[in-house]
Amino acid sequence: MELFLHYLTMPYMIEGIVATLQVTALGLLGGLILGVILAWMQLSRFKALAGFARVYTVIFRGTPLILQMVFAYNALPQIGIKLPAILAAGLALACNEAPFIAEMLRSGVLGVDRGQKLAGQALGMTPGVLMRRIIAPQAIRSMIPAFGNETVSALKNSSLASVIAVQELTLRSTQMASATFDFFSIFFASGLIYLVLTAAIAGIQLFLEWLFDLDRTSKQIRRNWLMPWSRARESDGPSAAADAEQPDILPDGGVAELPPPRASSERIDRGKRADTLARNNVAVDVAALRKSYDRQVVLDGVDLTVRIGEVIALLGPSGSGKSTLLRCINNLELWNGGTIKVGGRQLGFNAHGKALPPRLLAQARAEVGVGMVFQQFNLFGHLTAKENIAGPLRWVHGISRADADRRASELLARVGLSHRADALPRHLSGGQQQRVAIARAIAPNPSVLLLDEPTSALDPELVNEVLDVIRRLAVEDGLTMIISTHQLRFASEVADRVVLLAGGAIIEEGPADQVLNHPRNPVAQRFLSAMEAEVA
Ligand code: ADP
């Protein structure tokens, strides 16, 4: 036992530990840098970069680390690159770790919900902002366990550096053992040191997982409330804390949460309103739009003109291309023919009709202002309700934090969710999430708001609170909107015009009353009576 302790504290062994840690650190750090580059290449739009990264991966993942170390130490000097043993070992380990780390990064990035990426794009985020603010924070959290694994394996693999005479722990242990023949104590001691090091890594991993745990934020709010002297900000109200405590029992009063409607000149006279709208400028102009996926033609010559302030209800059977049309209007989808203009401008193309690269397209989107609300809400999962609204204002529109926060609070109040400002999306009901999503979409004052079946993913009792918010945007704000929906009554109440899409074309179009009650097209008649039968 004494001997064993003696080996543990011997400077000779401690130097070995230091060398082990050095090689591991070099390998991990270099692997991380190289891995980020490799992952970026693989995710890049440019095929050649992705191909190069693939070839690298095949080579370095497919050959033994020990061979790579020998190569770095013995073969590189022949082409004039002479590295000290520790550096050579670190370099080989880094090159070997890189493809594994790249795959981890890639799976983390690909694992982030596609809907959130789409929402970020729709808000006008450039690829860089999207990566930094939305994808990376969520990807990193999901990668911590895998990165812990990789760190442990790098630490153990560092022992292979003994073949190129790096004086690391394993080499020192074997040397010592062959000099003293005290195999048992020495190897037991060195095994224990490895265990302590890997246990420390596991500890760091647990700490990081705790640090990045989203639910911790809500606990923090709760603690702030219980111990007000430790409170960081004034705005963390007691109701936020109480809500965070019982995420499943939502004090959701539905429509009752909404502030009373603003006094406004209701759209009493539809005829008069139609005349006014007809004189307004064109907000969205879709002409002869054709879109197909592979060989399936989804939109086959769609023409649609929407005037400023107009509310369009887009109806049509499932699969008729409603979502595709809306995504094309916001350039989230490429199309095969025809033109789309928003505010007189062809989004996504430069003056010569050439498609813009993603960064410039994002800027154009932010300038033109096309807000989008998705069926699946697509709130950013790692941000609170308020940050979901304020964040994009800062990152895309360069608004100051104070102003963005003020605008977010104002909009949360309008959708009746001031008391949930600090809640994460997953602690909100579906109806509340969709109301936050609507607030987020209208925050930058878009010139047109596209809503893609905004209530289809909701439980029936939550539909009205969302419809109510949309109704108010139409009546109080006079916002230009295109809403794809299956809610016929809502469409007849709110829409100035109903557009019925089927078989890739608009088959019926006109004032709600006319289209819904007296459709001329037989397909429209069949669709509408089927819809009515469902509601009844
Ligand atoms: P809707 O919103 O009216 O239900 P969509 O626009 O979602 O209709 O879809 C129209 C058609 O296009 C459907 O047949 C669907 O299967 C197809 N589609 C939609 N998106 C894609 C895609 N990304 N790849 C291939 N086919 C798609």
Ligand code: MG
């Ligand atoms: Mg759809």
